Amino acid sequence: MKALNSMKLEIESRSVNEAFARAAVAAFAAQADPTVEEISDIKTAVSEAVTNCIVHAYPDYVGKIYIWAGIFDNGIFRVKIKDKGCGIEDVDKAMVPLFTTLGGERAGLGFAVMESFCDRIKVRSKPNKGTVVTLEKALCGRSGADERN
Amino acid sequence: MAIRTTVTPMRVTISISGEIDHHNAAALRLEADEAIQSNLAPNVRIDFDEVTFMDSSGIGFVLGRYRIVSAYGGNVEVVNLSNKFYMMMKLAGLEKLMSLKTK
Known part of the structure; x- marks a missing residue:
């Protein structure tokens, strides 16, 4: 299925870019007429x-984060967040709520939060190659369904 | 992101405004802990009234303060949570550790 519209963004894995990345993706999604929620x-x-890319994929150096977002038919919004970092040894384990390899102030809830706010999440990872997280959410929108071209 | 602390003999109130993410959590921690550790008040209230965004770093922030305050025998309560923030904190099981109040 081809996206009706899409965008690509490449950023350095600096924590100051976290706010920029989420604001940029949200600004792109705005054309699908989503609700505030x-x-x-x-x-x-x-x-x-x-944040996972910044703290886990590139733990002690700055790497690149590749973000792709697309709007599909029926208000389906998809975001891919890719890194070429250290990868995840055991994806199932990483997705268990409260599991974290870092301790300290990391709650171990990153994937649990992604799961609860999206309709679908897919994680593909290879140790020393990198990770791709695909998030999908159906936007019901303020005006119900369509009216986009 | 900004933080304001109010101190009374029984309570330290930490009011946060703006966005809480991994990037600004460190500065937030520093200021909150300074107020907590220099007073050791029996009650610490974290006010989310003016928080416009948080991800799981917000949960980590609350959990971290809880560890410090409960270590000296104090209580933590989180107030003025939006429904969404409340739901996220319940996801982490924080309601078993402290009082969580919505707006």
Whole structure:
């Protein structure tokens, strides 16, 4: 299925870019006429995925984060967040709520939050190659369904 | 992101405004802990009234303060949560550790 419209963004894995990344994706999603709540859900999920790249994928150096977002038929919004970092050894384990390899102030809830604010989440990862997180959310929108071209 | 602290003999209130994410959580922690540790008040209230955004870093922030305050025997309560923030904190099981109040 081809996106009706899409965008690409490449940022450095600096924590100051977290706010920029979620705001940019939210601004792009705005054309699909989402509700305030739907926009807020997207921002939260994107923030989690981008933070994961910064703290986990590139733990002690600055790497690149590649973000792709697309709007599909029926108001389906999809975001891919990709890194070429260290990868995840055991994806199932990483997705268990409260599991974290970092301790300290990380709650271990990144994936749990992404899951609760999106309709679908897919995680593909290879150790030492990188990780791709795909988030999908159906935007019911303020005006119900369509009216986009 | 900004933080304001109010101190009375029984309570330290930490009022946060703006966005809480991994980037600004460190500065938030520093200021909150300064107020908490220099007073050791029996009650610490974290006010979310003016928080416009938080991701799981907000949960980590609350959990971290809870650990510090409960270590000296104090109580933590979180107030003025939006329904969404309340739901996120319940996701982390924080309601078992402290009182969570919505707006």
